[in-house]
Amino acid sequence: MKVLVAVKRVIDYNVKVRVKSDCSDVDLANTKMALNPFCEIAVEEAIRLKEKGVATEVVVVSIGDKACQEQIRTALALGADRGIQVETDQAVDSLSVAKLLKAVVAEEQPQLVILGKQSIDSDNNQTGQMLAALTAMPQATFASELTVADGKATVTREVDGGLQTLELTLPAVVTTDLRLNEPRYASLPNIMKAKRKPLDVKTPDALGVALKNNVKTLKVEPPAERQGGIVVASVDELVEKLKNEAKVIG
Amino acid sequence: MTIERESMEFDVVIVGAGPAGLSTACRLAQLAQENDTELMICVVEKGSEVGAHILSGAVMEPRAMNELFPNWKELGAPLNTPVTEDQIFLLKDEHKGRQIPNALVPKTMHNEGNYIVSLGNVCRWLAEQAEQLGVEIFPGFAASEVLYHEDGSVKGIATGDMGISEAGEQKDSYMPGMELHAKYTIFSEGCRGHLGKELMQRFDLQSDADAQHYGIGIKELWDIPAEKSEPGLVLHGAGWPMSNDTTGGFFLYHTENNQAVVGLIIDLNYSNPHLSPFDEFQRLKHHPVLKQHLEGGKRVSYGARAITKGGFNALPKMTFPGGLVLGCNAGTLNFAKIKGTHTAMKSGMVAAESIFQALSSAEQQSGNQELTTFADNFKNSWLYDELYRSRNFGPAMHKFGAIMGGAFNFVDQNIFNGKLPLTLRDNSEDHAQLKLASEAPVIDYPKPDGVLSFDKLSSVFLSNTNHEEDQLCHLKLTDAQIPLGQNLTRFAEPAQRYCPAGVYEVVEDEEGAQRFQINSQNCLHCKTCDIKDPAQNITWVVPEGAGGPNYPNM
Ligand SMILES: Cc1cc2nc3c(=O)[nH]c(=O)nc-3n(C[C@H](O)[C@H](O)[C@H](O)COP(=O)(O)OP(=O)(O)OC[C@H]3O[C@@H](n4cnc5c(N)ncnc54)[C@H](O)[C@@H]3O)c2cc1C
Ligand code: SF4
Numbered sequence: 001m002k003v004l005v006a007v008k009r010v011i012d013y014n015v016k017v018r019v020k021s022d023c024s025d026v027d028l029a030n031t032k033m034a035l036n037p038f039c040e041i042a043v044e045e046a047i048r049l050k051e052k053g054v055a056t057e058v059v060v061v062s063i064g065d066k067a068c069q070e071q072i073r074t075a076l077a078l079g080a081d082r083g084i085q086v087e088t089d090q091a092v093d094s095l096s097v098a099k100l101l102k103a104v105v106a107e108e109q110p111q112l113v114i115l116g117k118q119s120i121d122s123d124n125n126q127t128g129q130m131l132a133a134l135t136a137m138p139q140a141t142f143a144s145e146l147t148v149a150d151g152k153a154t155v156t157r158e159v160d161g162g163l164q165t166l167e168l169t170l171p172a173v174v175t176t177d178l179r180l181n182e183p184r185y186a187s188l189p190n191i192m193k194a195k196r197k198p199l200d201v202k203t204p205d206a207l208g209v210a211l212k213n214n215v216k217t218l219k220v221e222p223p224a225e226r227q228g229g230i231v232v233a234s235v236d237e238l239v240e241k242l243k244n245e246a247k248v249i250g
Numbered sequence: 251m252t253i254e255r256e257s258m259e260f261d262v263v264i265v266g267a268g269p270a271g272l273s274t275a276c277r278l279a280q281l282a283q284e285n286d287t288e289l290m291i292c293v294v295e296k297g298s299e300v301g302a303h304i305l306s307g308a309v310m311e312p313r314a315m316n317e318l319f320p321n322w323k324e325l326g327a328p329l330n331t332p333v334t335e336d337q338i339f340l341l342k343d344e345h346k347g348r349q350i351p352n353a354l355v356p357k358t359m360h361n362e363g364n365y366i367v368s369l370g371n372v373c374r375w376l377a378e379q380a381e382q383l384g385v386e387i388f389p390g391f392a393a394s395e396v397l398y399h400e401d402g403s404v405k406g407i408a409t410g411d412m413g414i415s416e417a418g419e420q421k422d423s424y425m426p427g428m429e430l431h432a433k434y435t436i437f438s439e440g441c442r443g444h445l446g447k448e449l450m451q452r453f454d455l456q457s458d459a460d461a462q463h464y465g466i467g468i469k470e471l472w473d474i475p476a477e478k479s480e481p482g483l484v485l486h487g488a489g490w491p492m493s494n495d496t497t498g499g500f501f502l503y504h505t506e507n508n509q510a511v512v513g514l515i516i517d518l519n520y521s522n523p524h525l526s527p528f529d530e531f532q533r534l535k536h537h538p539v540l541k542q543h544l545e546g547g548k549r550v551s552y553g554a555r556a557i558t559k560g561g562f563n564a565l566p567k568m569t570f571p572g573g574l575v576l577g578c579n580a581g582t583l584n585f586a587k588i589k590g591t592h593t594a595m596k597s598g599m600v601a602a603e604s605i606f607q608a609l610s611s612a613e614q615q616s617g618n619q620e621l622t623t624f625a626d627n628f629k630n631s632w633l634y635d636e637l638y639r640s641r642n643f644g645p646a647m648h649k650f651g652a653i654m655g656g657a658f659n660f661v662d663q664n665i666f667n668g669k670l671p672l673t674l675r676d677n678s679e680d681h682a683q684l685k686l687a688s689e690a691p692v693i694d695y696p697k698p699d700g701v702l703s704f705d706k707l708s709s710v711f712l713s714n715t716n717h718e719e720d721q722l723c724h725l726k727l728t729d730a731q732i733p734l735g736q737n738l739t740r741f742a743e744p745a746q747r748y749c750p751a752g753v754y755e756v757v758e759d760e761e762g763a764q765r766f767q768i769n770s771q772n773c774l775h776c777k778t779c780d781i782k783d784p785a786q787n788i789t790w791v792v793p794e795g796a797g798g799p800n801y802p803n804m
Contacts, residue, residue: 012298014716014800018550021473029507030371030802032299032714185412185425188388189258 038116
């Protein structure tokens with residue numbers, strides 16, 4: 001069984017995000033980038049399926065400019081077998097990503113596609129769902145447990161107030177939640193080996209997808225800065241300030 | 251404890267992807283390519299990526315770069331901002347400062363032909379060149395241990411285990427460290443490398459040298475209003491806010507993209523245990539000379555790093571059987587210029603040439619021997635000449651100062667530290683200089699205004715430092731009783747103030763009992779505690795790989 005995992009290059013979760021002074025976007029100059037944590041969990045799950053003998057091949061795909069090859073290599077170092085980069089330096093919205101992935105699915109014919117439930121930069125939480133709709137595959141989002149046997153995937157999902165277990169007929173789309181697994185560290189020999197694993201570069205053109213941006217970012221703003229606190233001398237002063245300055249009591 | 255670890259064999263293993271380590275790697279790989287041979291070279295770097303732990307000024311002298319990559323411009327090296335103007339100030343008090351006329355500024359402080367760079371970005375670029383030359387670079391892997399052959403020569407290093415809990419137990423994600431064996435192992439960990447420190451002791455490398463001296467550098471990166479930006483402008487100065495017996499100097503450089511860097515270096519032989527380098531730096535920024543450049547701007551990043559500044563007289567022997575210590579780990583910084591990048595690079599290039607020679611000759615092919623040719627090659631290089639000459643720079647300045655009066659005296663004493671080992675043979679250790687807390691004036695630092703000056707926690711936040719929380723503490727106390735038992739009573743536990751990240755705290759519980767708390771996850775890897783603790787009771791060891799700051803272009 002072949003598993004396809006889609007991964008995204010995002011700002012490292014340790015880095016404090018900074019908004020550009022013209023509020024057009026987040027400033028990514030010289031910042032540390034990393035594999036999206038939910039995608040890392042997706043890669044780990046695919047590798048575990050391979051280690052259990054359920055999957056035979058794990059293919060990772062990422063969409064972006066050349067820099068995202070770094071994240072593909074990270075996934076290869078964790079244990080994926082080969083990589084595909086869909087090269088574009090345009091910003092792509094979720095629907096375009098889903099369409100490109102659909103084209104890759106058509107070529108690769110995986111039995112299972114695993115994605116992160118969302119990327120920590122744009123927090124859209126929709127690519128997996130869109131891909132499932134476009135490919136007419138069954139889907140299970142927010143997976144916290146996954147088993148695959150007899151042409152079926154059994155997925156436990158964390159839902160409000162409890163757990164839900166679904167059974168999907170393969171091929172299917174699964175998106176990962178935080179508790180699905182704890183990804184391993186890549187070892188040095190595996191990082192070296194990853195450099196020699198195959199990595200194909202494809203263009204949206206070659207995949208027959210015309211990129212069209214339906215979503216435009218108008219403005220990105222940092223959260224309002226917290227006002228410094230003040231120390232009041234007495235309860236009377238506090239009441240007075242709450243009344244007349246903060247206007248929270250009448 | 252015997253651990254079964256996997257091992258890998260290389261010709262050369264390099265610890266630390268700073269200018270010294272990366273220049274060694276690049277030069278070795280170039281030589282291999284020119285001579286049609288293959289060398290297996292690997293670099294391990296504890297930062298999450300190359301450059302993540304690099305913090306420097308930096309005005310860079312391009313001499314070594316010109317030799318290593320004569321076509322660095324075409325290759326796109328990020329030396330984008332030539333220095334256009336040098337200004338040097340003596341700050342008298344919090345309001346007044348005097349600019350030293352240019353004609354009176356000593357030649358070594360002139361920066362024509364030099365570039366203002368982000369050393370982190372220069373290292374990122376050097377790493378790309380090295381990888382293209384076939385070098386394996388492993389960011390996120392810390393060398394935690396030196397490995398020895400039975401005959402005592404260095405065999406290589408081991409990377410740290412990953413996934414060990416605070417209590418010392420293996421977690422799910424446990425991954426044992428790897429042994430990396432090499433014919434020669436290069437220790438280019440920068441100032442006060444923790445493996446370098448072990449090697450200095452084991453091979454007694456410092457026996458013919460004076461005591462090493464250090465400074466702590468604290469730095470911030472600022473976005474400044476476009477109309478204020480003067481790319482290429484370089485400011486240096488000294489004086490206020492430090493008192494006379496505390497030496498150091500500030501820098502403020504205008505870089506590209508409407509950014510400026512500002513920093514303060516304080517010599518770690520300061521004597522007042524109440525001194526807080528962090529707070530000195532915060533109040534310094536309010537001086538009109540600095541404030542005018544920063545006002546209306548916004549702070550982007552913060553960090554700190556110690557520098558090795560003992561110079562020629564304190565330079566240890568750099569070779570031992572099976573390896574070398576290079577760059578600031580040895581102490582190749584030229585203090586007369588306050589520059590250590592080009593010298594660190596050159597030390598790596600000289601080492602690479604010596605190693606390549608040795609590996610090409612039959613008798614040393616196995617390595618594990620002492621690279622005796624290095625000492626001669628080093629002596630014949632401009633690096634030796636430069637460091638040797640700056641040894642005499644101090645006294646020369648002194649004489650000049652006596653004639654020219656106050657202005658020069660300032661330059662000598664505060665920027666060039668005329669009285670440090672460059673002139674006198676100063677064998678006193680930095681950590682032994684503290685006076686008793688009761689005998690030194692308490693310093694009353696102003697509260698930060700949140701505009702120009704800030705508190706420690708919001709500063710550390712901007713360093714993007716992070717350590718996996720559930721891991722062994724990487725700041726080891728030899729004797730857990732010393733912080734409260736000795737340091738607190740005698741020196742008011744100075745770690746609370748010299749640590750630029752607020753890692754060390756003396757806290758009281760409800761009953762009023764005191765406890766020494768180590769917030770190791772805040773650590774910036776500056777190494778100051780390892781240097782300045784008066785009891786030499788703190789040993790900095792590497793945390794899990796990838797932990798520590800994530801500096802952008804610092
Ligand atoms: C505030 C400040 C301002 C400065 N200004 C200037 C200037 O204007 N001009 C100038 O030329 N120089 C300047 N310097 C000095 C210059 O930065 C240093 O001389 C230079 O960085 C030394 O290079 P290095 O390669 O020896 O060490 P470093 O640059 O310190 O690099 C060492 C590398 O090794 C890594 N490492 C350490 N230990 C391990 C381990 N055990 N395992 C794995 N990796 C490890 C570190 O993370 C780091 O990446 C300044 C320094 C400071 C602190
Ligand atoms: S704990 Fe030590 S090395 Fe870490 S930031 Fe503080 S002084 Fe520097």
